[in-house]
Ligand code: B16
């Protein structure tokens with residue numbers, strides 16, 4: 275393969291914003307008398323905000339009118355942004371900077387492919403926004419992961435065919451989306467959970483130096 279490009283998920287790969295999503299959803303769940311555990315939170319990883327609320331309400335077997343749901347979604351994001359505005363470069367996950375430097379050195383371009391509508395703000399907070407060739411996020415897509423749309427747009431931004439793109443993802447929905455897009459999927463996190471990925475690593479520090487060279491030479 276001559277030329278390759280990379281699409282990075284955000285939450286769980288570049289930064290751990292899942293902990294903030296959890297705190298806010300947990301708080302909202304309490305006000306709705308829904309028991310919401312960290313295991314439940316796994317179900318929200320990689321899926322859109324709207325879908326996250328649907329999952330939460332399903333867990334509690336709660337039905338709400340549409341306008342109440344809209345109010346909850348607004349409040350969810352307001353509370354979440356309180357955490358985001360305190361973020362800084364210390365929250366970049368281990369191995370990210372080294373990996374981006376390596377890609378830069380090898381002239382391999384990379385874009386972001388995230389479900390989050392707050393992706394540009396989060397990247398700005400941690401000082402990484404300028405490094406990506408393009409940002410494809412929850413504002414750019416009509417269909418959320420596991421639909422491949424976000425990654426297919428990423429491939430367009432990279433001017434590459436999907437099969438020349440490598441996706442780094444921490445969520446099952448994201449691995450499914452990458453596979454559906456006919457891209458190479460790299461699961462970042464628990465190998466058993468992300469068993470559908472083409473490659474698995476616990477975190478980005480584990481990516482071997484020759485990982486990209488081997489894919490290019492295939
Ligand atoms: P927002 P990713 C996803 O980010 C999160 O994993 C998921 O938990 C969240 O619901 C989604 O973003 C939407 O986030 O409320 O900020 O629009 O993993 O796709 O980078």
Ligand code: MG
Pocket residue numbers: 283284285286287319320443444445448
């Ligand atoms: Mg993620």
